[in-house]
Amino acid sequence: MNKIRVATCSLAGCFGCHMSFLDIDERIAELAELVDFDRSPLTDIKEVDAAGIDIGLVEGGVCNAENVHTLREFRSRCRILIAVGACALSGGVPALRNRIPLEECFAEAYLQGPGIEAPQVPDDPELPLLLDRVYPLHEVVRIDRVLPGCPPPADAFWELLTALLAGREPELAYPLRRFD
Amino acid sequence: MNGNDFTFVLDGENIPFEPGQTIMEAATQAGVYIPHLCYHEEYRPRGSCKLCTVKINGHFGTACTMPVQPGMQVDNDTDELTAMRRRVVQMLFVEGNHYCPFCEKSGNCQLQAVAYHVGMQDSHYPHFYPLRNVDASHPDMLLDRDRCIQCELCVRASRETDGKAVFGLSGRGTRTQLVVNSESGLLGDTNFSITDFAARICPTGALIPKREGYPLAIGERLYDADDIARVGHRQPSSKAEE
Numbered sequence: 001m002n003k004i005r006v007a008t009c010s011l012a013g014c015f016g017c018h019m020s021f022l023d024i025d026e027r028i029a030e031l032a033e034l035v036d037f038d039r040s041p042l043t044d045i046k047e048v049d050a051a052g053i054d055i056g057l058v059e060g061g062v063c064n065a066e067n068v069h070t071l072r073e074f075r076s077r078c079r080i081l082i083a084v085g086a087c088a089l090s091g092g093v094p095a096l097r098n099r100i101p102l103e104e105c106f107a108e109a110y111l112q113g114p115g116i117e118a119p120q121v122p123d124d125p126e127l128p129l130l131l132d133r134v135y136p137l138h139e140v141v142r143i144d145r146v147l148p149g150c151p152p153p154a155d156a157f158w159e160l161l162t163a164l165l166a167g168r169e170p171e172l173a174y175p176l177r178r179f180d
Numbered sequence: 181m182n183g184n185d186f187t188f189v190l191d192g193e194n195i196p197f198e199p200g201q202t203i204m205e206a207a208t209q210a211g212v213y214i215p216h217l218c219y220h221e222e223y224r225p226r227g228s229c230k231l232c233t234v235k236i237n238g239h240f241g242t243a244c245t246m247p248v249q250p251g252m253q254v255d256n257d258t259d260e261l262t263a264m265r266r267r268v269v270q271m272l273f274v275e276g277n278h279y280c281p282f283c284e285k286s287g288n289c290q291l292q293a294v295a296y297h298v299g300m301q302d303s304h305y306p307h308f309y310p311l312r313n314v315d316a317s318h319p320d321m322l323l324d325r326d327r328c329i330q331c332e333l334c335v336r337a338s339r340e341t342d343g344k345a346v347f348g349l350s351g352r353g354t355r356t357q358l359v360v361n362s363e364s365g366l367l368g369d370t371n372f373s374i375t376d377f378a379a380r381i382c383p384t385g386a387l388i389p390k391r392e393g394y395p396l397a398i399g400e401r402l403y404d405a406d407d408i409a410r411v412g413h414r415q416p417s418s419k420a421e422e
Contacts, residue, residue, distance in 0.1 A: 083302065086279075089301075089303060090273070090278075090279075090302075090303050090307060091307060091309075092279070092281060093279070093281065093282065095309065098309040099277075099309065099311050133309065136303065136307060138303075138304070139306050139307070146301045146302040148301050148302065150280070150281035174405075174407060175405060177299075177301065178296075179281070179286070179295070180280045180282075180287065180398070
């Protein structure tokens with residue numbers, strides 16, 4: 001039997017959701033029997049298989065052009081796309097900059113902030129351009145499922161994935177449905 | 181039965197009531213939870229948050245303002261109403277700036293608890309990220325308008341219980357803001373006190389005491405373990421009450 005293929009990534013996030021996912025501890029061995037990891041920081045594969053995979057887990061909001069590119073790649077190649085964590089769902093901590101004009105953000109970080117020696121806004125063409133603000137995933141692409149929390153508890157990851165693998169609707173107990 | 185049959189039907193159950201009671205009051209007395217945010221038993225109902233919307237003889241109405249009539253047929257706990265309430269809570273979330281992960285009220289917040297109750301998991305709508313002012317001018321209390329849902333509980337508590345009228349709402353629609361009754365518009369220039377009832381009524385983290393952030397560990401907060409339907413609309417105990 002072909003294994004279910006799963007990809008993960010962190011956009012404008014802190015990798016805390018990935019860390020919480022790894023908190024399923026020894027159950028990861030059980031999970032590895034059922035799934036293959038495609039693109040993910042866990043595998044260091046850089047692109048989602050162009051032939052398409054089953055499940056994509058996306059942590060973090062969308063703050064720059066590269067995030068948009070990655071999210072669109074996930075959307076077009078993952079059958080089920082899951083927004084994971086507070087940043088993916090509402091922008092989270094990175095979205096605190098949404099009340100500050102981009103120019104002022106740059107000025108504070110690169111021109112006027114404390115400890116700056118050679119003030120200059122980086123403009124290397126390799127650098128992805130920042131968006132005007134940080135967007136939750138559902139404002140950029142269609143999202144199939146969500147997993148709230150900052151981070152979502154390990155047991156919530158486990159329930160979501162095992163339910164999907166078993167072809168049943170995930171049922172998160174009250175303490176596993178949380179926004180913080 | 182003495183000819184005056186003071187009962188009505190709530191989700192198929194016969195519920196007794198006292199004449200003059202609203203649906204909310206009669207339901208609460210019978211131990212039935214109807215989701216709400218702007219309702220508080222101490223104050224005149226506003227009917228503004230719309231979360232307590234129920235179906236009354238087939239028509240939508242707010243349970244906190246509608247007086248019960250004998251024989252009234254009221255639907256409360258239905259899939260249709262829960263789905264509508266979920267959308268209402270999602271609108272409240274996107275209209276403000278509600279960052280649960282670092283909010284001091286998280287776990288004790290009624291907005292969050294009601295969101296859990298109605299099964300909200302995402303915000304569904306595009307976020308407004310509105311620009312609202314934080315007022316930290318008061319020595320003991322912080323007013324963070326990002327978290328205000330304009331329920332007017334502090335407005336009513338200050339006016340009706342504290343006799344001060346410190347707060348009011350100004351503006352229309354999505355531009356509605358909580359305003360403060362002082363020449364400068366700052367909370368620090370009013371006679372507002374941390375011992376006021378209004379200081380302990382905010383269902384969210386908009387009006388919170390300073391210097392007591394995160395007093396309870398995650399897992400020990402009001403709504404960590406159980407649903408607001410069973411815990412009720414409560415406030416965490418605070419230093420000011422001790």
